[in-house]
Amino acid sequence: MAKFFVVGDATVDQMYFVDALPEAGGEVTAFRALMEPGGAGGTIATALGRLGHDVQIATRVGTGPFSDLALRNVRASGVDTSLIQTDDKHQTSSVTILITPDTQRTMISAVGASRYLDSARLDPRQVRERDALVMSAYSLVGGPQREYAVQALAYAADAGATTFVDMGSGAVNALQGRLMPLLRGVDYVLMNEKELFTLTGETSISDAVSGLRAQGIHQVVVKVGEMGSIVVTPHLTELVDSMEVDDVVDSTGAGDYYTATFAHAVLDGYDLLEAAWRGNVAGALNTTRVGAQRAVIDLQTLERHAAHVDVGAA
Numbered sequence: 001m002a003k004f005f006v007v008g009d010a011t012v013d014q015m016y017f018v019d020a021l022p023e024a025g026g027e028v029t030a031f032r033a034l035m036e037p038g039g040a041g042g043t044i045a046t047a048l049g050r051l052g053h054d055v056q057i058a059t060r061v062g063t064g065p066f067s068d069l070a071l072r073n074v075r076a077s078g079v080d081t082s083l084i085q086t087d088d089k090h091q092t093s094s095v096t097i098l099i100t101p102d103t104q105r106t107m108i109s110a111v112g113a114s115r116y117l118d119s120a121r122l123d124p125r126q127v128r129e130r131d132a133l134v135m136s137a138y139s140l141v142g143g144p145q146r147e148y149a150v151q152a153l154a155y156a157a158d159a160g161a162t163t164f165v166d167m168g169s170g171a172v173n174a175l176q177g178r179l180m181p182l183l184r185g186v187d188y189v190l191m192n193e194k195e196l197f198t199l200t201g202e203t204s205i206s207d208a209v210s211g212l213r214a215q216g217i218h219q220v221v222v223k224v225g226e227m228g229s230i231v232v233t234p235h236l237t238e239l240v241d242s243m244e245v246d247d248v249v250d251s252t253g254a255g256d257y258y259t260a261t262f263a264h265a266v267l268d269g270y271d272l273l274e275a276a277w278r279g280n281v282a283g284a285l286n287t288t289r290v291g292a293q294r295a296v297i298d299l300q301t302l303e304r305h306a307a308h309v310d311v312g313a314a
Contacts, residue, residue: 002267003054005127005156007149008041008136009114010059010070010084011093013252013292018098021106036252036291037073038095039114040136040166043253043292047260047282048134049077050298053267056130058148060085060117066092073293083126087113103251103287109170115141119148127152128159134263135164137171140182150182157185162267166259167191172198184216188266190259192223205230209237221262221276223255223283229276240276243284243305253292258283261302281306 016030037046045057057079061067063086070092075081093112097105117139127133133156139149156163163186172179172195179199183189189212191199202208205222209232212220222230228242261282265275282297285305289295 001051001053002131002264003129004045004048004056004263004267005130005133005152005161006041006045006048006055006057006079006135007133007139007152008044008057008059009039009093009111009138010037010042010045010057010061010074011039011095011112011114012036012066012070013038014094014096015250015252015291016096016098018100020100021098034290035069036293037070038253038292039070039093040138040168040256041114042070042074043256044134044136044166044260045079046073046077046293047257047297048264049074049079050296051261051264051302052299053264054080056080056083056126058083058117058122058126058152060087060113060115060145062087062090062092062113064092066094083121085113085118085121087116090116097252099250099252103248105252111143115143115145117143117145117148119144119151122148122151122155124155124158127155127161130156130159130161132156132162132164132263132267134259135166137165137167137175137179140179141171141174153182153186162187162263164188164190164259164263164266166256167195167199169195169198180215180217186217188219188221188262189217190221190223190262192225192255196220196222219272221279223258228280229258231272231276233272236272238273240273240280243281245284245288248287250290251287252290254283254286256292257286257295257297261297278302278306
């Protein structure tokens with residue numbers, strides 16, 4: 001199995017299931033509420049660990065019970081936590097999520113300790129000894145964490161490690177034009193359709209992808225929800241169909257499961273269409289459980305659901 005270095009937030013997700021969002025100044029009652037481990041970094045690292053990989057995560061948390069909850073599944077999945085920093089001034093990052101019956105999510109993020117990830121504690125060898133770097137673009141938004149993330153990308157590129165950067169709506173909105181130069185040289189950039197249009201200013205996938213190519217970004221994966229995902233390279237543009245599941249209850253973490261599983265499959269030697277299919281499978285299975293990390297997908301489970309489907313060859 002491969003050695004992964006993951007950079008991204010580990011958070012506590014405060015989840016409220018409501019019949020409808022409140023109007024400004026209004027109030028609604030949640031029919032279900034819970035707190036779960038979340039964050040792109042924590043979820044990607046957890047998913048990779050469950051798939052059997054050697055995973056290190058670089059993140060920063062506060063003290064107290066929130067940090068224990070944020071890292072519960074990271075630790076349980078065997079991820080190396082030696083690079084996690086503890087902050088006694090800032091609380092563990094958290095996300096408040098309002099989920100309506102159509103599974104749409106409205107989120108309020110409190111970045112907390114993760115934004116203060118100290119780049120002075122990043123040793124180049126920590127990255128260069130890894131086969132791949134998987135990073136959430138939220139790590140590039142600002143604060144010391146941004147410097148840490150930029151340095152980690154540079155170290156990975158110097159070492160020839162395979163690099164994956166996963167977008168996020170908040171990161172794209174915050175960085176806008178400043179994000180594109182940071183993505184040049186990244187092996188695989190992953191995003192959803194909305195993020196693609198926001199990043200490029202285009203309104204069609206073909207025009208948006210052309211814009212990314214003009215900026216030097218050549219291998220892109222676009223997650224298109226129930227349709228699946230689109231793999232784009234200089235030689236290929238192809239939709240990989242989704243896996244249908246019954247009883248979708250929550251899409252929190254589905255995109256992160258996709259990214260982790262796509263990276264797993266690429267490093268495991270699958271072609272890009274097969275990797276995208278496995279990403280679709282993991283993302284779909286994730287939506288059948290409440291919470292970003294509750295769906296436990298090990299290698300046997302993934303391959304059982306992914307088997308017997310011919311998705312072509314890249």
